[in-house]
Amino acid sequence: MMIFKLCLFSGLLLFYNAILFPCTDTAEIKAPKKLTFKKLYTLKGHVDVVQFLKILKDEVLISGSADTTMRAWSMEGTCIKKLYNSRGWINKIIELSDGRIACGANGGGINIWNMEKNSYITLPNLKKENYYGNSVIQLANGNLAFSTWKGDINVWDIEKDTCVKTTALKEHAAWISSLIELKDSNYLATSSWDSNIRIWDASNDKISSIRTLFGHTDCVNAVVQIDEKRLASASDDKTIKIWQIDCNENKATLSGHDDGVYALIIVDGKIISGSRDKTVKIWDSESKNCLLTIPCEDKIHSLEFSAKNQYLFVGQSGGNIEVFQIFL
Template structure:
């Protein structure tokens, strides 16, 4: 595995110049059907090999891939805890010149999952132009697929110390999975769509339509929190408050009353004009992302909005706090890195651009304790990036888009896709050279 470039390269073999049956007489143009892996003409009047580089060092075939779009920088690291500061803004991303030479101008197998292979019926084998594997990069191991849900997975939760995994879906059910056997341990039929899930201490919270359910897995207590209007899309806990982002754009807050043994309404935060689809708490701040393309920063003590971030141009699907940074992902195809200025306001210090809209972010550490960002895109893939360089480590492929990701103990993480399948993954141990 190429740890520097983080990309696994697939070479399509073609006739060499010495055995190309008169290749020098062919038109000096590359066959577009050969590039797509489906040329059937023999002999073909066009080249079945790439044009050589021009004498001045520029590529003869123009066009830029994802490698060309990295910004300059490279040094430093990123950790969840501890005082670690970046000296300047160009530590995020890296330039094309820093990419390994063997990763440039190399033809790749089309990085798209073969649907026929996923169904067990592809007849092309190694000659198929699409991917016949669930991941690339060599850094992930698929431990188990969990089958049972019938629609999109919208929430995954694993309470600390529990031997059960909770998953919620638009099929109006929550399923409990035994972590030892991988079998279903229980099914809760709710009768309404599950919009999100969150675990905090012994509590599992489920965002539903016009309601939030709260289950205490230690006491088996079940509570219903009324107040939301429409679907509850996001949940967060901070300063002893439970927050819920709703379809109408309001963020509702409840506080647990020990005396009455119930959650009582505490506040209603207004400001977003459309649905609040993502919430995260970091320090004494809460950050909310909305369909109105904005992010709002809230003080957890006063519950007042301190700042509105307007850097995105489409729905803000996910926000993530990591050290002193806020990361946000949007359907506008960008991940933005925000950092506080001397005035205390957040500003964008780096923008990472993808070819597709982003759905959710998940930050974790690999088997060597290096920080990695998992980005789910609406092209049915998850990209894994080293931070802060944003060099790609690998990809995970799904039949449909992944809308839920959750970190587990011991290097585990869980993904849930649009088909209703939940997968259990683990970071692979690095290969040691003897």
Template sequence: MATQQEYLSNTQIPFPSYHDEADDDDGALYSHEEAQATPRFSHLLTSVLGSPFLTTSDLPGDADTAYAPSIPLDRMDDDAGLDMETVDGAFASVPRSFTITRPTSPTPSFRTDTFSIVNWNPEMYNLMLPGNGDGTPRCSFLQTGRRTISGYPSSHWSPTPSPTKVSRSLTIGMGFLPKIWDALREGSPSKRGRRRPAIPSWQDPELEYYSDGLIDYANMMPLDGEEGELIDDEACFIDVRAITGIDIVSHLPLELALYLLSFLDLPSILACLRVSRNWNHLARDNSIWRTLFSLREDDGWCVDLRRAHRENSSSLRMPLSMMPAPLELNWYHLYRNRQELDRRWSNYPGAGLSADLSDEAVAEQKEVTKAWEPKVMRISGHGDSVYCLEFDSSRIITGSRDRTIKVWSLKTGKCLATFAGHRGSVLCLKFDRDWDILDDGSMDMDDNVPRKGFMVSGSSDCTVCVWDLWAIPTWGGEPRITAEVRAVLPAHSGGVLDLRIDSRWIVSCSKDALIRVWDRETLSLHCTLRGHEGPVNAVGLQGNRVVSASGDGKMILWDVVTGARLRTFEGHDRGLACIEFKEDVIVSGSNDCKIKVWDANTGACLRTLTGHDFLVRALSFDPRSGRLVSGSYDKTVKVWDLRSGKMVREFRGCHASHIFDVKFDHCRIVSTSHDRKIVVLDFSEGLDTSLFV
């Protein structure tokens, strides 16, 4: 910024010369000719201060009779014929036609103290301070000992020197304008650091508060708002940052800004998207949405990176040896698709976003908005009732009363293979899910080498068959599935009603009221569990614990290693038909049309779900999402919220007869029935759910 003298020299505007302390004390005025040859002082004030002040040098007149910079009132000729007006305290008079009248200052109220901290007491001030004889009060700070703005002669202006040190700007004779300029020049925030330190009035011998002389405004402290009407420029200075705040995030390094945003939840991130363009760019970063997605893992939100490479390998027609880096995925779209998927499962539209909604709000949304209807696919091919099913990300395997096992494409419903090995109805089966996907995520396509899988099935012929499965890759199509019976286990003396497998055990149950545990590697019998008085219709396996459900109305928890009975559960009124055991939660379905939820550790019944009209034949639940799906002889499929015990969805008309089995994953429900049909309810229409598990 140009200095004051540079500014004056460039604009050639006459201005009083301020001397340093080394110069003489006499002020200097520009000559009359210089004043006439250059722009007026008022233009400087107009451009610098932004106020159209008028000086006496702007008054009309020739060069010989021009008005002096300041005309005392006692020298004004009353007969001059000019309509004169006093300017600010009668220090000078100018023709009225050349003045600009500014609004008057507000009159202080005698009824309130909110106008100023100065007590308005005319009598006290008239007694203590010199006045004009008209009772005009003065503003002073007597209690605090601060400066006063009084100090002018009580009658009128006089050139008599004051005992106090006079500012050179006052000797110019320009009236009140140089005083304001001094205050602005010395009191501005930019020059505050160079101001002489303030000296209290009782310590400054050159500053007299109640003297009749003038005050050195250049050495006075700036007005700070306590004097009422402010003239210092810092009174008008507004710190915009104090009002709007500082965008701290935008000033941080990118990595640190993203780290801070990673602590926010979904509503906060959505709000950040609307703050500014910079915040929108940060809030859309892939790492932010990956963090948000990972926070929902407890709700069952998971992705399988191997599937990403499987998709790529099928499109590139070549195996890939490495899984993609996590941030290679578009986590924003993954989050949005999974959120929409959860919303479709629920009977009200805000299921994914309004987990904290009250029951009243949920009921209101149910009444107003229609729930999402899944796409229905019906698969036919079996010659008789379909008793059991299992499915993974690409195929469905079913067992039927027609003594066959069939493999179906989950996407198209096409039958991929049919296996025959039992002499009776296939009542139950289990297999390793996605066995043809390698650990690195690719499909083994070198020389069409098949990928080996494992399956077991139980039948009314009292046997358990162990199968070797192979998925042979094909170019541009679904793998071709083949199977071969590895072993037949003479497990029971009655029909095998249910099976469970894990990496170590094979567990079977039968009409003969026995539970048998087999070693998966050697296929040798590990132990036999006895304790039920009726047929064991279902079993559940979790680690080294097995739970069994019988027609005698009891559930028993067993230790597989020792064969000991750990606990007996009683609560159903009639025989049990199905059971599911995951983590520490057991869910059972009974002929009493009820579903009960149990704590495996304590044996306590956590809640009872009612809603079916006939026997509850099949159950499937996910402890992470809290979603439970049940199938019944009443021909309905129901979806429950396991945590609250409330029914979320109900599907009627899917089957024309009893439902025998039901399974579900994140985006579909698959059920089988006595009507020989396999029904798939797909909630993922239009969404990319290929990576979800």
């Protein structure tokens, strides 16, 4: 990495053969580190869109697809097992604190899988109420929170199989595409196809919308938390936006994709985006520069990253998952 030292002498910056004369006041500016990648292999088996990817604690990759199946993959690229989900295509997968897997499906309800036994349960009351689970997360207190096609949020006590709270009002005008819990807070954030992002207070009996982030001009497909102060969102308007959490301010707009941006993850403060333009881009969340563009074989719907192996998994519309090693 090249390092340049900047020195001030009588208000002038003195250069000599790209090396500055020594002086008392110095500041180091590090040239941006160049990122590189290599294609490793392609995971094949799904026959429809790979909607979601999740790496478990034991470094097993779980993929969920619109073909109504989940598959478990080793880091070496072997399909370990295939699980059929009777509730429809799979929208979101999470690993619960007890090691089980929960997945939201478009066919109604949330299935909770025991991977070792290759079996699942659907919470009876949740199924009876015909909740159409989309994005599902486990809150810090152990309860599940999930969004629905109707545009609301429900919090479910798994042990008691009962809804403990829901949204006070239906605030989103279209279905909720993603749901996250903000770190160290009682707040949730959602993205929606109504082109907005909302911040919710989940500390009371009813979940209330306290802030709306306006700025996208088309469906918002994902929202993620960069750090304690910032969010990032991905939209069909071909952009990624960076937001200040405690206000309505759009801090930056990242442009460069040629089609809608569907997938978004954060790795070491970097924003990784996947688009229907068949590219993955890695962005510096501070400088807002695009650090790397990775061409892919098909339209991108999901992303996941293994920090241990530096592997990037790219789920695509045709059912394949491309795997790249990223040298950060």
